[in-house]
Amino acid sequence: MKTAKTNYAKKVLAAGFLLCSFLISASAQKTTLTLKNGKATVKKNFQPRRVADAHFYSLKLRKGQMVDIKVDANSIYMTEENECSVYFSLSDGKGKEVLIGDSMVGIDEWQGEIERSGNYKIKVYMSGIENFTAGELRKKKPNFKYLLTVQTKWRD
Numbered sequence: 001m002k003t004a005k006t007n008y009a010k011k012v013l014a015a016g017f018l019l020c021s022f023l024i025s026a027s028a029q030k031t032t033l034t035l036k037n038g039k040a041t042v043k044k045n046f047q048p049r050r051v052a053d054a055h056f057y058s059l060k061l062r063k064g065q066m067v068d069i070k071v072d073a074n075s076i077y078m079t080e081e082n083e084c085s086v087y088f089s090l091s092d093g094k095g096k097e098v099l100i101g102d103s104m105v106g107i108d109e110w111q112g113e114i115e116r117s118g119n120y121k122i123k124v125y126m127s128g129i130e131n132f133t134a135g136e137l138r139k140k141k142p143n144f145k146y147l148l149t150v151q152t153k154w155r156d
Contacts, residue, residue: 033059033122038152046073046086046124046144049137054125057148063117065152069100070109071124073146078136084127086144093119113155124148 033040046055061067075085087106090098098120100110106127114120126142 030056030058033057033150035059035150035152040150042148044124044146044148046126046146048126048129048142048144050134051129051132053129054123057122057124057150059120059122059150061114061117061120061152063114064155065114066111066155067114068111068149068151069122070149071146072149073108073144076142076144078128078132078140078142082128082131084129084142086124086146087127088125088148089123091121091123092116093121122148122150 029044031042033042040059042057044055046053048054069088069090071086071088073086075083078084085106085108087108089107090100090110092098098112100112101107106125124146126144129137132140
């Protein structure tokens with residue numbers, strides 16, 4: 001009898017680990033961007049259900065490169081007065097966010113020069129997501145369609 005319960009417990013535990021790994025991979029998608037002729041585009045759907053939900057894109061950039069990053073996305077009303085959309089942030093390989101603007105809502109377009117060579121991460125996220133509980137996000141089921149465009153060039 002003990003072995004039957006033990007085997008059942010092991011199966012339930014294994015199923016739980018599989019479910020957790022699926023949820024983690026679905027909520028925090030990570031992709032390496034490959035620039036072809038200095039440009040990369042990504043067209044995705046984003047359905048945040050938790051505050052931590054985001055899409056992450058990594059890319060290598062070199063000191064002196066000019067970078068143009070843009071996110072085109074639909075917006076939705078989560079409440080009557082709260083319109084939300086998708087924005088991005090840029091951080092260096094050490095996790096330090098690159099100052100790319102001072103918008104209270106979020107940044108959807110930026111051009112600038114890279115000050116240090118290295119691996120960078122672009123985080124695509126929902127604006128104001130911290131204002132909602134996971135339950136509200138699951139109930140409202142926000143669904144964004146976005147196009148991320150990254151272009152690099154060397155200064156003339």
